[in-house]
Amino acid sequence: MKSLKLISIRSFLATLILSIGGSMASAAELRYVSGAVGNAIEVFQTLVKPWEEATGHSVTLVPMPASTTDQFGQYRLWLAAGNADIDLYQTDVIWAPQLADQFIDLTEHAQDLSPLHFPSIIESQTVDGKLVALPIFTDAPALYYRKDLLEKHGQPVPSTWEQLTEVAQIVQDAERSEGNDDIWGFVWQGNAYEGLTCDALEWVKSFGGGQIVEPDGTISINNPQAIAALELASTWPGTISPPGVLAYQEEEARGVWQTGNAVFMRNWPYAYSLGNGDDSAVKGLFDVTTLPTGGGHDTSAATLGGWNVAVSKYSENQEAAISLARYLAGPEAQKTRTLVASNLPTIISLYEDEDIAREQPIIPRWKDVFLQAVPRPSAPTKIKYNEVSAKFWSAVHNTLSGDGSAAENLELLEFELEELKGSGW
């Protein structure tokens, strides 16, 4: 009763305001929550200014810590409690299926927009035919290598993981015999966390071992190629990679790399500009290429990262929020974002854009990396993705630290995943 009354009063007021304002739509004040890195807040303000001017609405950014796990926990809780204070959420590429029920369907609202984006990304944000979030920028890792060291020791840029292992060992040994004691061949992310799922998925996929759980939901991880991939990787810690690589996340790897103590590194695009900073020991001495392939397989793989925008179903200003989401995912905002923040766009045509090529010459080059991007199995495993990922990285971490062989651990993983899957994901 009470709520009914309230709604009628509210709608009455709304009509009143509308009639007073005539054709002018009432201005909404939106809140957009996002992990804030660097000058994200300033970038956001520049970005939304044209939209604010065009629509008369306004939007404030609610900044969150950079840790995606923390963000996910907070958003989960807020959405569960039906928090109406937040209208839009910036979501990680893997969250869509897990939060799908709490966001509105954007399929119709973005009918004209979605064909402009990479189809694989739109697909990753579609759950049971419902478009949960619109992509705003993307991310994919690459292989960083030291031009100077490879040249000095007459070694090629490796195109396979086997070759990388060999070259890294040769260069590392040669450098150490010259007194460079701190040098390591290859640094990557070996800590037991989501990042290891990314790294290991790349090894497995580029060995032709599938992508853990296939798009149709079959569990494919226990196969000879995947085992071969993990067996090769498990030889790295202690030989070409420091033993501590098993605790490395992105920053630890970059630390070793940027002080000039690594020949190869697997990392995200952010390390590129930092590595070319004035205080970097490797400034101008390195380059990037696509990640290697392995086991005789011919295509490499780079795990798909990136961020999207979703509209909360508890928002009281859905119309304005949808308009903002459309704007942020559109060509104009993506171009500005690329120019201002050097994020990788998700709209294909922007990789051919002249302004971008002039201002950010590195961006068109990431297109090659990006075309080989492989999504993590978040879409088929739906709400169980985090658990699947945790089981996968544990199995990989165990293998890498010598706790069981690759074959044993993957067999056990297959069993655990089957059990988790039950009658269906």
Place this chain on the structure above:
Amino acid sequence: MTRTPWEWTKLIGFYALVVVIVVISIFPFYYAILTSFKSGTAIFEINYFPVDFSVQNYITVMTGRNFVRSVINSVYISGFTVLLALFLAVTASYALSRVRFRGRSLLLITILGVSMFPQIAVLAGLFELIRFLGIYNTPWAMVLSYTIFTLPFTVWVLTTFMRDLPIEIEEAAIIDGATPWNIITKVFMPLLWPALVTTGLLAFIGAWNEFLFALTFTISETQRTVPVAIALLSGASEQEIPWGPIMAASVIVTVPLVILVLIFQRKIVAGLTAGGVKG
């Protein structure tokens, strides 16, 4: 005054012990200060003594969005948390330690039980409560929720201390016809200073450092507290961790606490008087 060699050894040994304790306590903090003055790649290098003296990290932090504001928020919230906890705890501990009534032990155990629940598990329920009370995104959300960890502890410590005070000091006041409130403020408070300052300080630090509630119960940047503000310091990209500014911010937020301790340490010493009454 001359000392025997044995006395000298004891003295030197004692001071050596003091030095070891101090070094272990402050070394990581010293290292944080050292790091806070470094910039760029220098952070990844090991130094034991200052090599760099760049205040850039401090400028970044202090001119950063709302950092100063969050320090003020933290002071305010922690201050009120301590006042609320001490007020509720002093009165409650008086009842628990000096008045005989049925179920006293049970009550004490229950209060203890409150601090047995993991923070993460009460989060959802607390969130509902705070929205129900309409204090979401205000400092009161934190002041209220922090009582969950400050209050049981404060009540217990004060109860233990009050119980140990001799009955005679109270008897005289009772015969004079003092009300219980007067007994607390006039008789016990002066004796309880060391315990009050100690528990108050620990409660303050607890509130000052709390992260999970502060993050969950605020959404405006202007309402956030220091640990959240530190967690919000970030590098230019998702994967980069800005060690320099984080260390600078930690130094900035730790200094007020050190000053607090220095101010109140005389009060901690004042425990001697309480002992005097007993002896």
Place this chain on the structure above:
Amino acid sequence: MFDFSKELDLEAQRRRAAFYFLAPMIIALFCVAAWPLLRTIYFSFTDTSLTNLYGGEWIGFDNYLQRRELSSGRVIWRGTLVDPAWWNAVWNTVRFSVISVFFETVFGLGIALVLNAEFRGRGWVRAAILIPWAIPTIVSAKMWAWMLNDQFGIINDILVRIGILERGIAWTASIDTAMTAVLIVDIWKTTPFMALLCLAGLQMIPRDIYEAAKIDGVHPLKVFWKITLPLVRPALMVAVIFRMLDALRIFDLIYVLTPNSKATKTMSVISRENLIDFDKFAYGSAQSTLLFAIIAIFVSLYIWLGKVNLSGEGNQ
């Protein structure tokens, strides 16, 4: 001598006052603790998920223990109580708590004894030892992660320089050292808390007792065992209980330092993982409830075995 009826009257008046004094605290604690706690216990008997917080249905003890019959007739048991990951977490938590609290108590008491002596610069030393406690946990955990790093960590550098280690070890990565790393950081961080509480207890001991003992020529060690320890014991017991409660619930330090290492995953960490990350809200609630129960048993045992005087009867 009191008049008997007057004394009764006075007692009644005191009891009434006691009630008014207790009421605000009880109300406050009921709101912030009892209510959320009861909610969580309720959730643990339902199939609630975070996607649908109010749509959970009662499923009894299934989150704890559930008997399932497969089509082949084989019987399997499911639930937290037969989950090896949970028992691993229980074992980690207990091990962590006992070791850390033991060292913290010993070091804390030692530091308190030092600080209780009179010497120059005592105020500064007292402020200095509080620094570890004053640094926010999320920061000190990150700081130590940095210092324990195998490549550019200063701890390894020191140990290599003084010849204890051949080559830097990856403290937080290796299963063998992860727990040690967490223990080192926790002991470093919380010893000041114990020291301060012990110090407050020591300060309540009258000086003349010591002077009398000194005049009588009693050995300092004997003074410690026979006078100091018994007198400081009540304060120490309370400090240990609270440290124990904190240690059994330990979350943030491990969450930042070694979030996914199975060697350090504690009950709080695993229950958060299920509550939030794995979308098994009810299952996580069951684990939180169990955590509560385990802590309650632990503390009761401690109070019972340690003969902690709760009501203070006999003291007055």
